[in-house]
Amino acid sequence: MRSGREPVSRSQEGADVAHLTAFVAARWNALLRVAYLLTGDRSSAEDLVQTALAKTYVAWPRIRDTGAVEGYVKRTMVTTYTSWWRRHRGRESAVAEPADAGGRLLAAPGASPADDLEAVLHRSVLWPHLARLPRGQRATVVLRFYEDLSEAETAALLGCSTGTVKSQTHRALATLRAAMLDSGLAVVDDEGRVTR
C-alpha cells in the first residue's frame, strides 16, 4: 500500500495527468453545472471546478477506487466552496438572477409561453433568495434537489450528520417558502396545504 507521503514517480504523475485529462473531458460540464448552482456565477464556477480537480488529483495516489473520483471531486468542490465563504464572506454579493451568455433570464428549454412566463416569475423570486442562503444551506439544497442525493448521502458528502442535513434543508425551504409568499406566489407546504 502506498502512503500519501511517498514520492510520486514521473510515470505515476503522467498516469495521473492522463486520467485527469480523460476525466475532465468526460465530466467537466456536469461538474460545472453543480458549481454554477453553488456559486451562481460562471467564472467562480469554473474556478471552483478547476480548484477541486487539482486538489483531488494531487491527492490521487490516495484514491484507489477510480469509480469514487467524481464523488471525491464533488466533496472537494463543496468543502472548497464553504471555505471560500469563510474567506470571502465580507466581499461577496448575491447574484441577482441566473443569466445565460447573452444576459437574458433563463427560461426552461421547450417551455410554452405561459410556462415560460411562470418559470421566469418563479425563478426571479427563487434565485436571488437561493443565492442569499447561507452556503451550507445552499449546498444542501443543491445536493438534495439537483443531485438527488438522499439525506445520508448528502451528509456523507458534506461531512456532517443527517440531522444537520435535515435542519439545513428545513431552514432553506422555510426561507424560500417565505420568499415565495412575500412575492405573492403560492406554494404547497410540508403538509400539502396551499398557502398564499
Next chain:
Amino acid sequence: MSLTRDADGVPDLELLLRSELGDVADAVGTTAGPVPVRAVVERYRTVRRRRRAKVAGAALCAVIAAVVVVSSSVPATRTEDDGPVTRPTTPQPRPSVRSSTVSSDPEVRAVLARLAELPTSTDSPMTSPESDGAERVFSPDGSRYAIYRQFGEPSAADVRYELQIRTASDDSLVAKIAGDESTAPIGWVGDHVVVGEPGANGGQLPFVWKPGDRDYTRVGGIPNGEEMLRIHGDRLLLVRFSGSKRCDAPLLDARIVTVRADRIYRLWEGCTQWNMAPMSPDGQAVVSAKSLFGAIDPKTRVYRGADAPDGPPTKTWDVAVTFTWAPDSRSYEVRFPLVVPGGDTFGTTIRCTLSDGRCVRLTGAS
C-alpha cells in the same frame, strides 16, 4: 419536467426547486464553452508543486527540530525536594491504519470484524450492468410490447408523447394513449402496462393502463411519502421516504408488493438504504439493509445467508453500501466503503450466493 400541482394549479416547492435547478443547470451546460483541459492540468501541476515544496519544507523543519531536541536534552537531575524524575516523553509512532478502518461505531467495527472472518476469493467484483436503454417493454407472453414515442422536438411547442402497444410479430399498432414526457412504460402486470411518474424523492409513482382504456389508473394502496424504486414482473419494491415506522434513520422502510390490476398485496416488509435496490432482478429474493449477509424469499420467507436473518451487524448504521445483483439473480455483491485491516483496496466487496447462502470476500481487482 411537469410539476405536481394541487387543484388550484399551485406548484410544490421541492418539485419547483428540482425543476428550476435542473433547468438552470441544463442551460449552463448548453452554453458552456470548450472544456479547458489544459488549464485544469496546469492548475493541477501548480498545486502539486506547491504541495511538494510544503512537504519538503516541513521535512526540513522536522530535521532541525530533532537536532534541537537532541542537543538540548540533558541528564535529569534532582534535589531532595524534587519529586520523582520525569523525562519529556517522545511521541511514539502510531500504527499506520487507514482512516476508513477506524471507527468508534460499534456496528461498523462489528461489520469489519465480520468481513475479516469471511472466506476470501480471488474473483474480481462484477461491474454494474449498464442500462440497455431498451425502448420495447414486452408483455409477459411476449406477444405485444409497449413503447413510448415522442413526436416533434422537445423544444417545439407542439411536441406530444404517446404510449403505444404493438404486436411483437409485425409491429402493428394495437392501442395508444396520449402521455407526457414521463410516461415511459416500465413493465407489465397481466394485461396492464405499468408506467411511473417521477416522485418527489427520486422514486416513481406507479400507474397502470389497460390497452383500450381511456386513462391511466394510479395503483392504489401506496400512501403519500412512499414511492416505487424497482419493478420486476408483478412485484414492486416500494420505499417510504417519510414517516418510517420500522426502520431507524438513515434506513428507510421498504416493502415488496405484488400488483393485481390496480391494487397491491404485501409480500415482504423490511429496511433498505436509498439506492440499495435490494430486490433481485427476478423479484424472487430480497436483502434487508439490516442483514446484508443473506437474502430472503419474500413469499416463503426462507432465508439463505452467512448469518442469522436478524444479525449480526448493519442494524442502523449509515454507511452507504453499493449493491449489485447478478443478472441471473443467483448472487449479489455488496461493496462496503470500509477497509478490512490488512486489505489493500479502497473498500471491501463481498459476494453472496443464494443457492448455498455462502458469502465470500473478494480480493481480486475491480
